[in-house]
Amino acid sequence: MIKRFIVLLFLLALGLIFTQLLVEYIPDSELNLTAHYYAEHTAQDIGASNIVTAIIVTYRGLDTLGEVTVLFLTAAIVGLLLSKGNYKGKSLQRQLPQSGELLTTGSHLLVPLILLLGAYVFINGHLTPGGGFQGGAIIASAILLILLTDPLRKFSHTLIATIEATSGLLFLFIGVLGMIYAGGFLDNRLLPVGELGTLFSAGAIPFIYSLIGLKVGAEFSSMLVNLSETEGS
Amino acid sequence: MVIIAMVTGFILILMGLYGALTNTNILRMIVSFSVANTGVNIVLVSVGYMHGRTAPILDNAVPLAEASTRIIDPVPQALVLTAIVIGLGITTLMLAYAYKLYETKGTLDISKFSELKW
Structure with missing residues (x-):
């Protein structure tokens, strides 16, 4: 009882702070200096229609590399934590019920379409609202649908790891090429910037974001597969 | 609008x-953390919103010359994109530990x- 009281007191204090923030909040009417720079210079310097993509892949490319590394670490730790159980060779304790006709047929229809949408989203990351992380998550959702249909289905860990490692290495390789042939690490002007709004524009951004999409998709898939393989043990 | 968000x-x-803080079931705590995480993301995105402007994508709706007066702040959006992905990673880690x-x-x-x- 006293514990709940302390919790409520804490939340009340936090709520007061939030209210204070909300009352004193004045929305900006102009872009601040950084955002203004991005708005003015993205089109000439980077050539990407989507300014958020330009920030993530080029202006803040190094941070994105760090983010992908964090994701990789997460996937590796999840694999490490959950893989032990598989080697014991436990047989399935309980029989899983059949998944329904609707789910099975629906997933056969939808999985290719979802994979296609994921690829579309990360290839067009520099033109439309989307990109590697979103596309990767969409691809992983197709894997999730397959796993919902058949929770005991085995995925090849080698294949997932190969896709993940190859795209990660290529991402780094493009970054280093940018250092040699363009302005710096992960500079997208490695390739011609091209015309704003076309598919082959924005230099190396479509390639970098596709690689990020594959890597993120593989990482999310490996997390899902690892979590799913705890089923039945 | 921004106040509602x-x-x-x-x-x-x-x-x-x-x-x-009040649940004792670990799975419920993980769900609660995800909810709080979503709240933080909504607040961050809403900070970048400006009335009467559009998404930071340069297309027919946003002429190049007027870009800086027509788009909302792209920086919080890029930040939240990162935050969502890392939040997902944290949730997965919590589930694995659970x-x-x-x-x-x-x-x-x-x-x-x-x-x-102690």
Whole structure:
């Protein structure tokens, strides 16, 4: 009882702070200096229609590399934590019920379409609202649908790891090429910037974001597969 | 508009923290943390919103010359994109640890794990 009281007191204090923030909040009417720079210079310097993509892949490319590394670490730790159980060779304790006709047929229809949408989203990351992380998550959702249909289905860990490692290495390789042939690490002007709004524009951004999409998709898939393989043990 | 989004975000944060602090089931705590995480993301995105402007994508709706007066702040959006992905990673890690804890003790009740309590 006293514990709940302390919790409520804490939340009340936090709520007061939030209210204070909300009352004193004045929305900006102009872009601040950084955002203004991005708005003015993205089109000439980077050539990407989507300014958020330009920030993530080029202006803040190094941070994105760090983010992908964090994701990789997460996937590796999840694999490490959950893989032990598989080697014991436990047989399935309980029989899983059949998944329904609707789910099975629906997933056969939808999985290719979802994979296609994921690829579309990360290839067009520099033109439309989307990109590697979103596309990767969409691809992983197709894997999730397959796993919902058949929770005991085995995925090849080698294949997932190969896709993940190859795209990660290529991402780094493009970054280093940018250092040699363009302005710096992960500079997208490695390739011609091209015309704003076309598919082959924005230099190396479509390639970098596709690689990020594959890597993120593989990482999310490996997390899902690892979590799913705890089923039945 | 922006006030509604912010209030929603703050309420989600408070709800999530309340759930995480009062529940003893680890899975419920993980769900609560996800709710709080969503609230933080909503607040961050709403900070970048400006009335009467459009998304930071240069197309027919946003002529190049007027870009800086027509688009909203792209920086919070890039930040939240990162935050969502990392939040997902954290949730997965929590789920994996929860599974390991269940495997060792056979329970998901956090009050049964008293080894590190002083």
